[in-house]
Amino acid sequence: MFGAKTQSLQKRAMEVMPLGVNSNFRFWGEGITPYVEKAKGAYLWDVDGKRYIDYRMAFGPIILGHSFDEVDQKVIEEIQKGILFAMTGELEVAVVEMITEMAPAVEMVRLACSGTEATMHAIRVARAYTGRDLILKFEGNYHGMHDHTLWSTYAPVEAYGNRRSPIPVPASSGIPKTMREFIITLPFNDFEGFERVMRSYGEQIAAVITEPCQGNCAAITPQDGFLELIREKTEEYGCVFILDEVKTGFRIANGGAQEYYRIKPDLATYAKALGNGYPIAAFGGKREIMSTIGQGVAQGGTYTNNKPGVAGAYATLSLLKSKPILQTIAQRGQRLMNGLKDIFEENGIPVVMSGYPAMFSFSLGVEAVTCQRDWAKSDHALYLHLVEKAIERGVMPDHDAREPWFLCYSHSDADIDETLNVYAEIVKEVKK
Ligand SMILES: Cc1ncc(COP(=O)(O)O)c(C=O)c1O
Numbered sequence: 001m002f003g004a005k006t007q008s009l010q011k012r013a014m015e016v017m018p019l020g021v022n023s024n025f026r027f028w029g030e031g032i033t034p035y036v037e038k039a040k041g042a043y044l045w046d047v048d049g050k051r052y053i054d055y056r057m058a059f060g061p062i063i064l065g066h067s068f069d070e071v072d073q074k075v076i077e078e079i080q081k082g083i084l085f086a087m088t089g090e091l092e093v094a095v096v097e098m099i100t101e102m103a104p105a106v107e108m109v110r111l112a113c114s115g116t117e118a119t120m121h122a123i124r125v126a127r128a129y130t131g132r133d134l135i136l137k138f139e140g141n142y143h144g145m146h147d148h149t150l151w152s153t154y155a156p157v158e159a160y161g162n163r164r165s166p167i168p169v170p171a172s173s174g175i176p177k178t179m180r181e182f183i184i185t186l187p188f189n190d191f192e193g194f195e196r197v198m199r200s201y202g203e204q205i206a207a208v209i210t211e212p213c214q215g216n217c218a219a220i221t222p223q224d225g226f227l228e229l230i231r232e233k234t235e236e237y238g239c240v241f242i243l244d245e246v247k248t249g250f251r252i253a254n255g256g257a258q259e260y261y262r263i264k265p266d267l268a269t270y271a272k273a274l275g276n277g278y279p280i281a282a283f284g285g286k287r288e289i290m291s292t293i294g295q296g297v298a299q300g301g302t303y304t305n306n307k308p309g310v311a312g313a314y315a316t317l318s319l320l321k322s323k324p325i326l327q328t329i330a331q332r333g334q335r336l337m338n339g340l341k342d343i344f345e346e347n348g349i350p351v352v353m354s355g356y357p358a359m360f361s362f363s364l365g366v367e368a369v370t371c372q373r374d375w376a377k378s379d380h381a382l383y384l385h386l387v388e389k390a391i392e393r394g395v396m397p398d399h400d401a402r403e404p405w406f407l408c409y410s411h412s413d414a415d416i417d418e419t420l421n422v423y424a425e426i427v428k429e430v431k432k
Pocket of ligand 1: 116117246272
């Protein structure tokens with residue numbers, strides 16, 4: 001799939017880095033892992049010099065385009081004044097003010113550097129606020145690398161047990177067995193199961209954490225009323241509702257899923273599109289809950305207001321506020337979603353489209369997908385076969401069918417046309 005330089009760089013990297021990468025998700029296999037040279041706008045070039053229309057967007061952060069001039073210029077201007085002080089500056093106050101203006105349920109914010117940190121801090125705050133330990137999460141959702149929620153994310157679903165009494169499955173060796181005591185897992189969109197668990201454990205649950213859609217499992221969307229049910233029951237039992245908007249925030253609407261679904265969680269977490277790729281994250285929410293920080297709740301980090309991240313967020317949010325950027329992405333993305341759906345249907349391949357135009361996915365060979373257990377029955381071999389063919393023709397979705405396709409403002413109508421032409425060709429080829 002990739003050229004000679006890619007192969008030799010992978011060999012070199014594998015000598016010194018486990019799997020030859022700095023994050024397990026970037027390893028596609030020996031001989032089939034891409035290594036990148038540069039990226040600009042909607043395009044990525046591998047180390048062999050081949051160009052791709054990029055639909056990975058670094059797993060979601062790139063909302064405007066790679067190396068987007070207006071963002072990079074602001075970052076360059078700011079880093080020349082120093083990048084780290086372990087003191088607070090005006091720019092970060094302005095970024096936080098913009099987050100509180102844009103996200104309807106967010107009154108106070110703390111910045112962090114990654115989505116993992118944001119959810120980890122939010123969970124601590126929720127536990128401190130409620131005085132409880134249990135966390136409820138949904139199968140197939142991913143909230144970062146910490147031990148608190150790295151359960152039932154990617155495991156083969158057979159390990160999850162019966163859906164009435166799901167078994168939380170650690171996604172890694174090295175997670176202390178005792179952490180199992182603190183986690184409850186449930187299938188996404190399981191209204192009845194959620195009500196049942198809340199009846200039994202609601203008063204012991206510190207937080208219910210969920211992605212608004214399953215951004216780490218084919219962008220499966222919440223069924224009507226599911227997020228509202230979580231809101232209602234968390235309120236009834238005094239649990240903190242944490243909406244993990246690391247993938248949806250500043251992507252599906254300026255105010256993220258909170259705006260899109262008109263839902264008000266107690267806390268929300270952000271990263272990715274917040275900084276168009278610069279290292280920045282945030283968590284925030286109700287003043288009463290966030291105020292526990294500083295009243296006995298520890299939160300901090302040397303790099304939490306790093307200037308590249310803060311300047312990147314300042315420029316990105318300013319642009320999102322000043323132009324209908326997300327609407328433009330949504331129009332182009334909708335055309336891509338519709339076009340792909342038509343191609344599969346014309347070729348007699350059952351397809352379920354899911355997600356939003358800026359972040360969508362599709363499951364092949366199935367009729368309905370409402371949770372990871374359904375998605376597991378879809379035709380992954382066909383999905384992967386098509387991805388590999390698309391990559392050969394210069395279109396790059398992620399190699400993992402769970403990972404959505406991400407669009408950015410720099411994807412043009414011509415890029416969408418080229419992508420649809422490629423898929424029309426390869427789907428036909430595969431059908432033969
Ligand atoms: C919903 C969600 N939460 C948290 C994280 C963790 O973010 P990070 O990789 O920045 O630590 C991710 C990463 O993909 C994510 O998708």
